[in-house]
Amino acid sequence: MPPPKLRRRPSLLAGAVGSICLGALLGAWAWTSTTNTQEVLAARHTIERGTVITAQDLERVRINADPALAPLPGSSYDDIVGQRAALDISAGTLLTAESTAEAVLPPSGMSVVGVALTPAQAPGVELRDGDRVRIVVTPGEGAAAPSGSPTFSEAEVVGSHVDQATGQLVVDLLVPHVDAAVLAARVATGNVALVLDSGER
Known part of the structure; x- marks a missing residue:
């Protein structure tokens, strides 16, 4: 007795192919989102000009890479702690090289x-x-x-x-x-x- 013929269901096949493509797209999107972001420094709260920056003043955040921006990288965290704010830095503001200075201008006197x-x-x-x-x-x-x-x-x-x-x-x-x-x-x-x-x- 010949074996029964298997029925091909086009709808199931199309659904499987669609699921595979969707998974590939989601994976590519997740990879792109991760690789196009960078960790930078931001002010946890408002830092007044001239004050010494402490570890509690800073936080590391991830943002989309943008060539128009030049924030300080998260790796500079230890270097920035102990410096003084060269200007008023509002809470949530990304820190740049101009945000800090080793000494306040003008100095005392x-x-x-x-x-x-x-x-x-x-x-x-x-x-x-x-x-x-x-x-x-x-x-x-x-x-x-x-x-x-x-x-x-x-x-x-x-x-x-x-x-x-x-x-x-x-x-x-x-x-x-x-x-x-x-x-x-x-x-x-x-x-x-x-x-x-x-x-x-």
Whole structure:
């Protein structure tokens, strides 16, 4: 007696093939999701500028890799603990290289004063952090030149950038705390010029 013929059920076969394909797709998605993420550092709660960062302030989180972002990797956890916050860091914010510093600016006893200068008030060479400069008081419009040596304030450059709206050069100057008010008052008049002194030590 011949053996019975097996019936092929197309619906079952199609279902099995579909399940295999779906499993493969889910596996590929899971693998891609894992490989396209990175572990980075984030603030567990708000960290105020100038405070020492502790282990309780940080947490490791995983985010999708994005070339537009440059957060600190989770592996830098031990290096960041003990540094100071260079700016206010809100809770949940990803930390970057600009978020921390070994020392706070300005340090104790010092102040930072900003001065906006036109091209005629500043030297043509590029200013760099650490440059020693003098802010010289100049005569106001229509005023005669001073007969004696002009008044000036000594300072150190700690930052500079060009204001895109005005085209002026904005320079951040580090000065002793006791001199900050006087320098700020002189700068506010607009009658000043910046002189770059020798960088030789």
